[in-house]
Structure formats: C-alpha cells, structure tokens
Amino acid sequence: MENTITNREAEPVAESNDLSLVLTPLEDLRGFLFHHLGRLLLFLITSSSVIAVFLIFFFVIREAMPFIKEHDLIKFLTSKQWYPEADTPKFGALSMIVGSAYVTVASLIFAVPVGILAAVFLSDIVSFRIREIVKPVIEILAAIPSVAYGFFAVLVLAPWLQNKFGFTTGTNALNASIILSIMALPTIISVAEDSISTVGRELREASYGLGATRFETIFKVVLPTAHSGIIAAVILGMMRAIGETMVVWMASGNAAQIPAPWWNLSQSVRTMTASIAGEMGETVKGSDHYYSLFATGVLLLILIFTLNLISEYFLVSAKKKLGKI
Amino acid sequence: MKYNTRHIINKIFTVVTAASVVLMIVILISVLGPMIWRGSSAVFFKSTVEFRKMQLDLHHRGDEAEIGDEISKSEIYRDFIYHKIDVFKKGINTDYYTDRVKQIYRKFSKELQYNGIKGDQLSRRRKFARGIRRDMEKAFKSLDKAEILQIIDDVNKCKGDERIANTKADEFFVLADEYKETIKNFDLSKRQQYAQALKEVEGLVRQLLGPRSDEPLPAMVMDRYGATRVDLAKELLDKIIWKRQWVQQNPDKPMVEEKVRRATQFAGTELESIFPYIEENFDTITIPRFTFYWQYFFDDSTSGHYFGGVGPEILGTLILTVLAMAFVFPLGVISAAYLVECASDNMAVRIIRMSINTLAGVPSIVFGLFGLAFFVLVFIPFFGGPSKPCILAASLTLAVLTLPVMIRASEEAIRSVPKTYKEASLGLGAGRFRTFVKVTFPAALPGILTGVILSLSRVAGETAPILFTGACAFGSVPKSLFSQTRTLSYGSYDIAVGDKIGMLVPHNQYGMVVTLVLLIICLNAIAIFFRAKIFRRLKGH
C-alpha cells in the first residue's frame, strides 16, 4: 500500500495527546515477537490435550504390546477361558467383552426411554419454573460419584434384590444394569434435551397450527428432526455405561461367565473395566497377566474411540441439519 | 371418536413423560435418602459409656472425673452380671473345684509337716485326706446328681474325724457344701450344652460391655471397648435376650428362623436371672447420651474403620483435588482462551477439538492404566522421583481426566462474554492480551468457576484412576507428594466390599460414603457461592 503523506495531512490536529501512529522499529519487532511467540506458546499449551490423548494411546498400547506380540489375538477375542494365573494361563476375554455389552445394553433398555421422555418433558411440556427445579436433580444425579452408586448397589440394592426376588446373589447383571442406567440417565437427558430444544419453535408452531396434538407434534415432527442429536445422546450414554468401572466392579458379581440362558439377568457377569480394576492390583508387573490387562484396556480404548467418532458424526450432522433449517 | 383417541393418547403421553421425571426424582431420593440418613448416624448418635471411655483413652476428650464416675456407676451393675456368669461357670467347668480340692490337700499336708508330724502318723493322716480328695474329684466329674449327693454325704460324715480335725482339711467340707449348692439348680445332663451356650453369652456380653477391668488390655483397639453406640448395644442386647435358631416345622417346608428367649435355655440356673437384669438395667449399664461426634471428620480410624473417623480420607481427597485443579486450571483456561480468541478453523484446531472429545470419553479405568504406565513408571522416575504409586501421580492422572471438562466449560464461558466488552476495551487502545486478562477473563470467571465445580466433583469422586496410581486403604497421613494416600472414594469402596470389619459397623460404612457425597456437594456449594457473588457484581449490586 502506498504511504503518501503530504505535509498538509501530516499536521497534527488535536492538542490533547500526540501519539505517533507509526510504530517504531523496536515496537514493531516486539509486537511481532509477542504476537507470534505468544500464539505459538498458547497453541502449544492448547495442544496438551492432543499430547494427552497421544500419550494415553502410546503408553497403554506400549504396555499391551508384549501380550499382543506373544498371544493369539483371535483367541483373546473369541475364547471364553480366562485363567490368567493358572499354570498354563489362558487369556480369553470373550466373556468379559460379552459382559460389558450385556450390562450396557440392559442398562440402555431402561435408560433410553426414560431419558428421552424426561428430555421431552423438560423441553416441551413443563414450565420454566419446574424445569429449574428438575435440572438440579439431574445435576446431582450426575455429580454423585460412581463409587457411591457402587456402594448403594452392594449394600442396599443387592440385599434387597436377593430377598425380594430370591436370587442366589444380589450382585449380578441386573443390579449392575439398574445402577448403570441411573448413571447414564443424566448424560442422555442433557444431550437429548439440547438437541430437542434446538428444534425451532417454528416447526412446532407449524405442526400445532395444522391441528396436531402435542404427542403428534413431538413424535412426528420434533423427535424425527432431532434424531441425530438423540442418537448421539444414546451413544454418549452408552460410552458412560461401557467405561464405568467402580459400579460394575462392585455390583456385577465379577464372575467371568456368559449368562445362560442369555436373558438371565440374575447371574453374575464380569466386564472389561471391572477385570482391569480388580486384577491389576494382584498382578506382578511384567507378567503376562499384567500385559493382558493392558490389552483389555486397548480394546476398551478402541471401542470408546469408535463410539466417540460415531457420536461426533451424529452431533455434527444434527448441527448441520438444524443449522440449515 | 378419532379426535378422542388422539386426545387420550396425548394425555397419556404427557403423563408418561411426567412419570419419567418423577421416577428420576424418586431414584435420587431413594439413592441418597437412606444413605444420608444412615450415614448421619456416624456423627449424630447415642453413645454409651464405652464410647466416652474410648474418647478419653485415645484422644483425651471429655471430663476425666465425670467419665470415671459414669464408669464406676455402671461397674456395679456389670459386676453383678460378671458374678452370675462366674458362678454359673463353676457348675460347668469343675476344673475350678478340682483345683481347689487339690490346693486344700496340699495345704493340709504342708500343715502337717509344719506341725512336725512324721512317719506313720503322717502317712496315715495323709492317706485319709487323699481318700476324701479322690471322692470329691469323682463327685466333680460325675454327671449323676444322686451319686454326687451321695458322695458329698459320705464326705461330710468324715467331718470331725480325729485324723483331720482342726486342720486345713476342714475346708474340704466347706467346698463340698459350696458344690452342693452350685449343682442344686443345675441339670447336670445339660453340662455340655450349657458350656456351649455360656460361651455364646459370654462372647456377647463381652461385645456389649467390653473386656473386664481385671483382664489384660487386648492388643487390638477394637477389642478394648464394648458397644460404643446405643444402636449397636441394642442389637447386642437383642442377641443376648433372644437366641435365633433354624427350625424345621414341617418336613416339606424350608427351615424357618425362630427366636427363642435365651433365658429359657438357662431356666432354673443361676444364669437365668441375668437376662431380665441386663434388659431392665440396660440404660444404667450403657448410660446412653446423645452425641454429636463432629470429630468424625478429623479423627483417624482404627483398622478396618471400626472406631474413629475419616480425617485422613478427607485430607487425602482434598490434597488430590486441589493438586489436580492446580494442574488443570491454567491448562484448561489457556486452552479455552486459545480456542476462542486465536483459533481459526484449521486442521490443527480440528485435531485439538477431536482430542478433547476423545479425552472426555476415555473410560476412567483406562486413565488408571495410563497413569500407571506413564506417570508412575516413566514420568516421575524421569524427574528422579520414586517409581511407585503416589499422590503426585494420582493427581496428575486426575488432572488429565478432568482436562476436557475444564476446557469445555471455560470455552463456553469465554465465548459467552459479550463481544461489546471486547470491542470497548480494544477501542480504548488495549491490546488483545490485555483485553483478555482485564476484561474477558473477569467477565468469564463465573462460567469458568462452573467448570471448576464440575471438575472438582469429578476429581473428588473418581476412584478407578487412582486405584493403581496413589490410593491405598490403610496407611498413615501422607508425608510428601511421593507417598500414597487414603481417599474418601477408595475408602468407600474398601469399606463396602474390601474389608470385612466394615460390615460390623454399618454407620461407618455409610458415614464414609456420605462424607464423600457431602464433600462434593459442599465443594459445589462453595463454588456456587463464589459464582453468585461474582454474578451479583456483574449485575451491579
């Protein structure tokens, strides 16, 4: 850009304060350094989360490597026999993988309908005041630490189940699923409510204007429009359930078995997270057992990472869709 | 018609959604309610004199004279119980009498020697006494009442015999009468049974009243005191009064638990009277007094949390929480500031965002694995620290865990600061850095504090990540960042399933977990208070 300053223009006008508008070279340099170095520094600090994720993957996989190298991965994933401390140790994680899936699905069967209905209630039905009362309930449910839920499962729920239904043990898949569904509820509700309330008033008004009842409006217009967000909510709730450790460790009974018949929730199961938590304390560092638990951790990581990508996809597509409307 | 169905469906739908929310509230109440109710009894309860004795012994709490007075008052009633038990014991365990009779014989022969009696005389008199001794021993062993009485009669006939007259041997007859008295109300055929039952009663009484004052002090602190709480004492009382047994009433039906008065078990014996006695004088024995045991939150506990409080657990939790927040707060705020103020939508930023989301989803137990594999085994040793689980490793792990929560909340807070503030500041000639520090950050602080709340409650409650990185169930108060610590979260787990002693003291189990829940709520409340204060300032009041 040309810098034409005529004498006439260069004359200062106001008497108040005459600061030069031109940077001195020193100021220029300082500004340049400040700007770029500062930015770089901030960027580096910000990328600490990237570094953290990288380190997590790197170190967990590194500790799992000896196991992955020496053992048959297919067997790890398909064998039901988990005898890590036997003379001829067997590492078959299938029953744990099934256990995780089992309690997760069972908990979602309860949590998803209740969560979505509650989200609909909060966003569409109830007045602002009641909403302000219910919100803290959800927040407290989310804030209660998992170990407290586990405590409840072991000392309150388990004896109750045992006495009420005559189960052989109160710490079983049903117990764990009930607690997990309580824990997944807040996640599902808040994400689902977000996506339901971002569906604009216009759509709702259009539907009401055509004579639809509230039920019809919600089921035919609002929920279909918000479906991506709701799917993301379900997946996030699922991630919470799969990744949960203390509750399943305390409440599931920790028997490495696949329930038979498959619908029998009253049997004990063991999940991947619980087996890591329970057995890591007893392993010798550097033993096959130790590495195998890290391998289980890698499996969990991969699972969660995949679910995360899927939920991200749905959240982004929800945003895009609603953004266009 | 059609309209009606639609209308009804609509109504049902509304009710169902409302029911789901009500269900949630019910869940919250039924989870927290009993827990808080029972947990509060760890702090508010009726204590017995044993509790005050313990507080005095272990912590020098309370008025020594007053407690001594209480102890001696209850001692009177205790002595009666102990006395009855002792008497009864003699009927069962005749070793006492056997010992006595041998003792008398020894004293007798010593007396003879002392009196200078020698030779034939001596052996003749001793033989006679030995005969009495044998007879009596036989009587003590016998289970046949008639035979015993017969023997005692025979023995009594020897009274006044010149061979033993006016010697220590007279005590034989006193002893014989005593024994006669003891077995008068005693069904000798039940001796085995009584022995069993007495053992049970003695054990229960010991649990209720603590060891006797003349016993040596037990090694375990938990054995040194009786029931310290009235609720536990009542439970024991119930066990003492009632005996539970499984009875098969009908061959087809499963066994049924039945309560039997223990007094009937000892009907007709000396012991019978102590059961109503304990029941009647329960209050005078235990001296119940309402106690607010606020020291629960500061006291250390004895093994298995049998006695004492959760002080070290609270301290450990606070240390971990504060340290983790110290690590994560600057990181979180700076990251959020960068993402809002500087970042454009390029590849690097997209990767950062994806990482934050991934981090938020990683299961907590994997953080534990990571903490073990990285902080414990690599990171801390790299800087010269010991390669073992420690507070530093645990808090670093927790910091990583809560980083995404912190970043997301701060980002939202910074983003929600009105653009006009920034414009005004820039318009006055402030640089971007200065604008952020002086204007944007203060305005975003309430929101950032919300992030801190969320992170705090997450960090304080997490258990899985610290399992292998720094938590322990026992141990002293940590001395440095490189020692392990007890935490409320791990303690709650341990006391619920890990430790069998915990089962004996449900109030302490619940107390621990309620302390954890309350601590989290308290931390929240403090942060909410600050938030409200700053919010008020922003609003201009």
Place this chain on the structure above:
Amino acid sequence: MPTSTIKNQAKSDHIDSVVSLSEKKTSSSKSELDCQCPVVKAENFSFYYGSKAGVKDISMEFYPCSVTAIIGPSGCGKSTFLRSINRINDLIPNTSVKGNLFVNGHNVYDKNTNLVNLRQQVGMVFQKPNPFPKSIFDNIAYGPKLQGVKSRSKLQQIVEESLKAAALWKEVKDDLKKSALALSGGQQQRLCIARALATKPNTLLMDEPCSALDPIATGKIEDLIGRLQSDYTIVIVTHSMQQAARISRRTAFFCLGELIEYGSTVDIFRNPGKKQTEDYVTGRFG
C-alpha cells in the same frame, strides 16, 4: 447550545424546521468549513467481508472540531465504514480492505500502524452502552491505566475530568465504587463517552449512540455531543435524520455501501444534489 432548544427540537419531527435551526447554527461558521485540514481522510476505501463488499470506494474527509453525521438505510455500510477508521473491524475474521484511510495523515491500514495508539487517539462509542462489569471508577481509569498512568491521584483527576466532560460527574460522584452496570442506560452511555474521553483522543467515533436510549437520555447525549464538538472531531452514525440535522455540521449519505452525497447538513437536507438523497431525507425511501 441551550438545553431547552435541544429539547424542543427533540419533540419536533418536522424536518424543515429542524434544518432551519441547524442552518442558523452552521451558517456562521460556513466560511471556515473548507479551510481546515482533515483529521480522517478516506481515499477509494473499500472494505470486504470475504468477497462481499461492506463499503465500496469511499473517498471523503472528516474535519476537526465539528460533528459529521453519516446517515443511510440499514445495511448501507455506514457502521462498517465507521468501524474501519479505528480498525475495530479487525476482530471480524475473513475481512480485507482496499484503498487508503488516513488518520492524522497516517494510513492506518499500513503494516506498521501502532494500533494501540490509533485506538487511543480515535475513541469509539458503541451502539449499545457497553461498560465493563467493573466499578465506575475502574471503567474510566481503564484507558489511562493502559497508557501507564499509575498514580492514584492522577487517575482520580482524569476520572473526574472525564466524567465532568461527559456531564455525568454530578450524578455519580458519590458512587464511583459502584458497579457501572447499576447505572441507567443513558448514564451508561455517557459513562462510555467519558471512558472514551479519558484516553484523550482527538477523534470520537459514535456508532448510533442513542439507538438504545429513550428520548430524554437521547437529548442529554445530544446535548453532550454539542458541547464536545468544540474540542473533538466527532463522527456519528445515526438512523435518525432529525438527529443528524440537529447536531451535525456536515452529513454524508450512504447507500448500499457507497457514498452517495457528502456536504454541509443544510445542503443535504435542503437541496440534496441527488435523487436518492432527496428520496431518503424526505422519507420516500428507507
């Protein structure tokens, strides 16, 4: 200008009477209109949001110690242009400029522009009053503190002067510690003006400063602007033609990002040179 006149004028919505008054006011100084050096000067200045032009090819000058109004329909680029002068538009991502814009003879879009000094010299008052969530004192002292004024007494003095200049001193002198957000809208806007004055600028940019205020508060602000014009170069963007007529000496009419007409306020309202201007000021358009 006496307050009563202003108030009377505020009530009047008849343009002609307004113009006649402003004519009286400006006619006396008409001779000096063209002989002064411009403080701000735009040369073929264009501003782009991405590829869309916010303002196109503007060439105009603003003169010291007078009020210049920029009027025009919504979205015509008047705010964009105003905000380009102290480069506050830099905040918006994806923007670019063409042409030159001189402040005190320096092209502000030059690479070596000292933005801090520029913004201190060219103060700005925004559409909505935007005091910081701090005390009144801290709001005003913000700018001087940035300039390195540290002494408490000096700051006190600046705060007092600025508040007096902004005609707010009497109302707030006892509550300097109170949060600025507790003030009424009109007071807040005067506080913002005082805050801008505290950095001792020579130019004040006002972006529809009265649009969020009620008529009485508006009257006070206009009164204030009238008093400030003897010391500052004031550029004001406004929606209200009456306001432009009441307070400005010169008026520029923008439409669709272009400068349609620029001249003395009397000329613009009395004998507009262009059809568009005439349509706009007589209310047939916009």
